[in-house]
Amino acid sequence: MVVRVIVRKDTYRDSVTLMKVSNEASKLEGVLQAAVVMATPTNKQLLKDVKLLTDEAGKATPNDLVIALDAKNEEIMKSAISEVDKLLSARETIETEEVLPKTLDSALRLMPDANLVMISVPGDFAKREALKALRNGLNVFLFSSNVPVEQELELKKISREEGLLMMGPDCGTAIINNIVLGFGNIVSQGSVGIVSASGTGLQQVSTLIHEGGLGISQAIGTGGNDLSGAVGGIMMIEGIKLLEEDEKTQAIVLVSKPPDPQVSEKVLQAASRCKKPIVVNFIGGKVDEISKRGFVAATTLEDGARAVCDLLQRKKTRKIAFTIPKVTILPVVKAQSSKLSKTQRYVRGLFSGGTLCYESLVILAPLIGDVYSNTPLKTEYKLEDVNVSKNHTCIDMGTEEFTVGRPHPMIDFTLRKRRIVQEAKDPETAVLLLDVVLGYGSHQNPVAELVPSIVEAKTMAEQNGRFLSVVASIVGTPEDPQDLRKQKKKLEEAGVVIMPSNAQATRMTALITTRGAIEEKLLG
C-alpha cells in the first residue's frame, strides 16, 4: 500500500471539478482510496482518520487543495497521480468551454430555438416538466416511467391540441431527424417511418430495415402504455398523421404488442385514412383482421421489417423461418443437439428487451408448448418465483423485480450474468436464449460482460457431463459504437450460435431443444 498526498497552494477549483476528480480517481484500477478536498481542519482530521494525512498536508491551510491517494503499489500510484493531473487539467478545459443548464428555463435561454426536450426525472415530477415543455411549444420525449395513466392521458391530449409530439411516458427510443433519443442504434436515413409502442421493438425493426438496405425517416416512440384502453392510442394515431405529412416518409410501420381491441380498431381506422402504405406489426396479433383491411400484417418484428423493405423495393414478400439456407441451419442444429444429454429438455431465455422476450414467447408456444415467464402469454404460466425457472422459461429482466435500485439490464449485466450460471447448473437446461442490444444508451461492450459468464456456464455443464447450447441474436448495426461485427465475432468465439434476428434465434432454440423434431413444421 502506498499513500501519497499532493498539496496545491491557494488553488481553487469549483465543486463540480473537485467532486468529479474525486469520484473518477476512486474508480481507477488499483486505487484503494482517493480524496480531493480543501485542507480545512475538519477535512484534515478525516484524512488523518483514514491514514491519508502526511506532514505536508497537515501544514496546508483551508485555501489549499489536497489530493490524497492510496494505491496498491508504487507503479499504480504513479499512473494514478498522472491520471488525476489529467483529470484536473481536463476539467479546466471543460470549465472554459461548457455551460450546462440545470433547468428547462435556463436551457431554453441557452438554446432558444430548441423545439424538442428530452425529460428524464422521477415519475412524480414528470407531468409538471412535460407540461412546462408543451406550454413552451416544445415536442417532448419523456423517458420517465411510473407516471399515472391519467396524467399520460392529460399530457397527450394537450400535445394533440398543440400539434406537438408527446413521446412517452416510459418512452425508451426514438429517432427524430436522424438523431437518436434514448436507447437506439445508428441507422441510415431513409424513407421508412416507424411509430412504435415498444422500445426494443423499434430497435429491432429499425436495425433490420438498415440491414435490408433502407433507412429510417422518423421513428416515433409512443411509450408502452399508449395503446391501452385508458390512453386510446393518441400518440400512435397522431404519429401516423405526422408521418403521412412527412415528405421523406414513403411507408410506415406500426409496432406494438397486441393493443386493447377497441384501441386497435381506432388505430386501424386512422391508418385506413392514411394514403401511404402501412405495415402493421402487432406482434402475435390477429393477422387476418389486419390483412382484410388492406394492410400488410406482420407477426414478428423481423417480418415487419422485411415486409416494408419488400414493399418499397417492389419485391414479393415470402414468409420464411430463416434467412439462412436450410443446408446451413440443419448441420448447426445437429451439431448442437447431438451433444445434449437426455435430461436437457428445456429452453431458458434471458432477455434485456421486454418486447424481444414477448416475441419469443409468441414464437415458442406453437413450436414447443407454453412457456413460463414473469411476463407470460397466459396467466397460469406466470412464474411463482422469478428467480427460479420452471420447464421452458423466458425472463424479461427489464421488469421492476430486476431493476429496482439498479440500472436496466442493457446497461448493467450483473443479474443476467448470475442467472446464466444459475441456469447452467440446472441439468434440465438444454438451450440458453439471449438477446444483446447495442446502440446509444446500452453498455459500451456488452459481449465483454457476457462472454466470461457464458464460458463459465458452458464449462460447468461440461464438467457435469452435459453440453450447454447458447443461442443469441444481436440488435444493432456495424455503425453502432459497439460495432455489431466485433460483438458477433467475440460471441461466436465463445461458442454461441448467433442468428440474424430474435425471431430466428428463437426458432433455432426450438429446433435444438427438440433435437430437430420440429424441422418439418418450421422448414417444410
Next chain:
Amino acid sequence: MQSQPKNIKPQTGKTLRSNDDTDFFCSTTVTSSLHVEATSVGPTAARSLDQDRIGQVHSVFTRVVNVLTSGNRLISVVGADVGNGPINIVTNLPQSTSMASIGIRKNDEVLNVDGSIVLGKNVLIISTKNAKEWKPQRIFRGSLLAVKKIRDNLMTMKEVTCAYGRFSGLAQLIECVEEGRFDKLASRELNPFAQRALPNLSMLMKTIRAKNYQGTKRKAQELVGFGPGLTPSADDVLSGLMASLTLISENLNICGDSVSEVNKSIISCIQDRTTLISQEFLMHAAAGDANEPILALVEKILTARPSEVEEATRHVLAIGEASGTDVVLGVFLGSWLLLGDV
C-alpha cells in the same frame, strides 16, 4: 453607483501573455477588451465599489470571478444566470461565454474607473451606469400560512430534494430527518462525509434546542469546513440553517435572541477553519443575507402553495454541484427548529 472619476482608454487588439502564477487562462492570441454591463449589485458588493482600487482577482470560474477586496472580503462578478446575492455584481455576460476563457487571471488588479469596474489590464470592463442595487426582501410581503401548511411545504421541499438533489455531501442526511430530528434510517448507504457528520449534526440540533450555546459552538467546530466542495458541504448546510433561522425568526417574530446567539456561536469558529469563499457565505447567512433563490425558498415555505415551493426548491438545488442540495438540508433543519417552538 458611486465612483471616483478617472479616465481610462480601453485597449483593443492587446496581447494577453501567460502568467506563471496562475492555473488559468494562458494565451498569446490577440484579443479585445470585453465590455459588459452590470445589471444589479448586492449591498455588500456595492460598499466595496466606493474605492479606486477595489481589490484583486481571487479566483476565476466559468460564471463567477471572485474578487478579494482591500478590506479582505470577497465579492463576486457573476453571469445573470447565477442571480442576485449580497456579494454579487450581476452582469449581462452571455451565458455561453465562460469567465475562465476571457483572459482574467488570479491576482489581476480590479479597479473602479469612471464608474466602470475594470478587471485585469482592461480585459473585462463592466459599466455600472445602469446597475440597480439589489435589496434583499427579508420581510416577506405575502400573508404567512398556518403552521400546518408551512410543515406541508417543508415536506414538499424534502420530497423534491430527495428526487432532484445531488448527494455527494451531507445532504444525504435529509432522508434521516423526521420532524426536524435525525430519527430515521437512510434507505441507502450513507457516503463517508454524511456518515461522519451525522452524530455532529444531530448533536448540533440538540444543543440549539437546549439553548446550550457553548455546545453549539463545539459542535459547529466539528462541522465547519467539513466535506467535499469549494464551499465544504457542512458549511453549505450551516449557511442554510443560519439563513433560515434568521429569516423565519424575523418574519414570525419569534426567538430573535436565541437565533442571534446560535448564529454568533457558529460564526465565532469559522476563521481559519474553512475557505475564504465559504467564510464569506457563512458570515452573510448569519446575518440573514442569502442569495436570491434561498430567500425566495424561505419566503415560499412561509407564504405559498406547495407547487411554488417545489419550483423554488428546484432553483436552490441548481446552485453549484451539490451546494444547493446541502443548503436545502440546512433550511429544512432551521425551519423545523423554529416550528417546534410555535
